[in-house]
Amino acid sequence: xxxxxxxxxxxxxxxxxxxxxxxxxxxxxxxxxxxxxxxxxxxxxxxxxxxxxxxxxxxxxxxxxxxxxxxxxxxxxxxxxxxxxxxxxxxxxxxxxxxxxxxxxxxxxxxxxxxxxxxxxxxxxxxxxxxxxxxxxxxxxxxxxxxxxxxxxxxxxxxxxxxxxxxxxxxxxxxxxxxxxxxxxxxxxxxxxxxxxxxxxxxxxxxxxxxxxxxxxxxxxxxxxxxxxxxxxxxxxxxxxxxxxxxxxxxxxxxxxxxxxxxxxxxxxxxxxxxxxxxxxxxxxxxxxxxxxxxxxxxxxxxxxxxxxxxxxxxxxxxx
Amino acid sequence: xxxxxxxxxxxxxxxxxxxxxxxxxxxxxxxxxxxxxxxxxxxxxxxxxxxxxxxxxxxxxxxxxxxxxxxxxxxxxxxxxxxxxxxxxxxxxxxxxxxxxxxxxxxxxxxxxxxxxxxxxxxxxxxxxxxxxxxxxxxxxxxxxxxxxxxxxxxxxxxxxxxxxxxxxxxxxxxxxxxxxxxxxxxxxxxxxxxxxxxxxxxxxxxxxxxxxxxxxxxxxxxxxxxxxxxxxxxxxxxxxxxxxxxxxxxxxxxxxxxxxxxxxxxxxxxxxxxxxxxxx
Numbered sequence: 001x002x003x004x005x006x007x008x009x010x011x012x013x014x015x016x017x018x019x020x021x022x023x024x025x026x027x028x029x030x031x032x033x034x035x036x037x038x039x040x041x042x043x044x045x046x047x048x049x050x051x052x053x054x055x056x057x058x059x060x061x062x063x064x065x066x067x068x069x070x071x072x073x074x075x076x077x078x079x080x081x082x083x084x085x086x087x088x089x090x091x092x093x094x095x096x097x098x099x100x101x102x103x104x105x106x107x108x109x110x111x112x113x114x115x116x117x118x119x120x121x122x123x124x125x126x127x128x129x130x131x132x133x134x135x136x137x138x139x140x141x142x143x144x145x146x147x148x149x150x151x152x153x154x155x156x157x158x159x160x161x162x163x164x165x166x167x168x169x170x171x172x173x174x175x176x177x178x179x180x181x182x183x184x185x186x187x188x189x190x191x192x193x194x195x196x197x198x199x200x201x202x203x204x205x206x207x208x209x210x211x212x213x214x215x216x217x218x219x220x221x222x223x224x225x226x227x228x229x230x231x232x233x234x235x236x237x238x239x240x241x242x243x244x245x246x247x248x249x250x251x252x253x254x255x256x257x258x259x260x261x262x263x264x265x266x267x268x269x270x271x272x273x274x275x276x277x278x279x280x281x282x283x284x285x286x287x288x289x290x291x292x293x294x295x296x297x298x299x300x301x302x303x304x305x306x307x308x309x310x311x312x313x314x315x316x317x318x319x320x
Numbered sequence: 321x322x323x324x325x326x327x328x329x330x331x332x333x334x335x336x337x338x339x340x341x342x343x344x345x346x347x348x349x350x351x352x353x354x355x356x357x358x359x360x361x362x363x364x365x366x367x368x369x370x371x372x373x374x375x376x377x378x379x380x381x382x383x384x385x386x387x388x389x390x391x392x393x394x395x396x397x398x399x400x401x402x403x404x405x406x407x408x409x410x411x412x413x414x415x416x417x418x419x420x421x422x423x424x425x426x427x428x429x430x431x432x433x434x435x436x437x438x439x440x441x442x443x444x445x446x447x448x449x450x451x452x453x454x455x456x457x458x459x460x461x462x463x464x465x466x467x468x469x470x471x472x473x474x475x476x477x478x479x480x481x482x483x484x485x486x487x488x489x490x491x492x493x494x495x496x497x498x499x500x501x502x503x504x505x506x507x508x509x510x511x512x513x514x515x516x517x518x519x520x521x522x523x524x525x526x527x528x529x530x531x532x533x534x535x536x537x538x539x540x541x542x543x544x545x546x547x548x549x550x551x552x553x554x555x556x557x558x559x560x561x562x563x564x565x566x567x568x569x570x571x572x573x574x575x576x577x578x579x580x581x582x583x584x585x586x587x588x589x590x591x592x593x594x595x596x597x598x599x600x601x
Binding site (some may be wrong): 011016032034035036037038039041042043045046049050051052053054056057060082115118119121123125126128130131132133134135137138139140141142143144146147148150151152156157159160161163165166167192195196197200201203204205238239242243246249252253254255257259260271272275276279280285288289292293295296299300306 | 337340341343344347348349351352354355357358361369370371372373374382414415417418420421422425426427428433436437439440441443444445446447448450451452453454455468470471473474475479481483519531534535537538541542551552555556558559565568569572573574576577580581584585588591592595596599600601
């Protein structure tokens, strides 16, 4: 278990007192570069592949650029931003993204915690239940979305309405799940996929509890709820934060489920889907880029807050 | 592990143990049920698959799978394998030295570098998509599997760096120091001191990178056409056909998910390590 902050095992080999004078400085500089060397390929690669495109996005976001009207390419100032921010669709997409992400992450976090608590006991077939539980996460996301859309939600031959007919006979209600609750249809399909993810991390957290302390608390007369509230939950906190952060990183960018289940229709287009559409279908490069820049700014604000909390999580020695 | 669980067993059993165990089973079955349903439907004929209420005991057939393989999915499956495996190899080649420079012989401000890597995961992919598309278009690199390999490498590199760093930081530095004083060669040090600690980390990183590359849809859909199309893109194009298609779609989904299902089941513990960026070992 290395999530817990642990004492520094290193003996500070780095800063051996360099001999005074310029020779020492030079030696240290060479040493610094020898240290940086192995890092550079990965760092340079990441900067070129992930940061450079964003610079281009920023430039394009200030341009009039629609692939359908190539002659009208030019400088647009902040027009694209104004159009994006005043566009009702975009504002709705921002809202959808928030609801979708918060809904999926919170519901699967709570479910994941409850199921992790259930699985943190010894019982017959525990391994089998765990294996069953992780299966949804191992289905390719597009396949999972197709499964929910066609095999489960479909009003005429989906399993849900099939079960209703089994239970209530021929006159059973046969709702059109996706049309009635488009956003919740997507949220449920994603909760099904992400609960196992949360469960796995939280179960690992539960199993890393110092059991002797909990034993002692039990002997001292603490009841189950007190043990959970004052010992298990504080211990789990960093695991909850980690799974929420990682879950958000993936769910906020979700494209597969929205694309497959509703194709962004019925008011379910989230930001990734909207930008994809502006760029891929409408070919409005300027506006797509402006939306991209806005998303990036929003993400940076949220990510800074999230990273601050997660950095306490990985607060290991800083001065090795 | 099992002994520590037995230790508190009596204590946890008090509140109606069998009921909780039963509940755990029910929850597990509920979660796996859609997949089992997909599996069963994939072996039904299209007519039986479209029945309502569903006919569980309908005769089994391989027609769905035959129909799927008749549409020629192999090129896209091979593309997915190529992109996933090669990008995973590239990720590991780049991530291992980087993780080394962030743990065993760390650069100054290594935490900043580490968080830079993670922050690239937070930037929405879709915002960088357009420039990548335009660039690829201008150098005639669209519909080329190498474009996906490079992008998948950038997508997974931060995860692998975090994971491998977390494993490498468990390597006892004193022993490394001692080995270098004794004049042990770098290869020997790597093999005898570093490898035992890091091999499980490499396995987890590889598993998770493979899964994420295999699953990726957005890049693949925008940047590939007929030549470099991957399996998930192939799947999305599957439902457009008229008439009944449920059994065929289920068969296709099972086939495309199979590599991930097998890898994930075979390495459940590696999966946990990978998903938590190596924070959980």
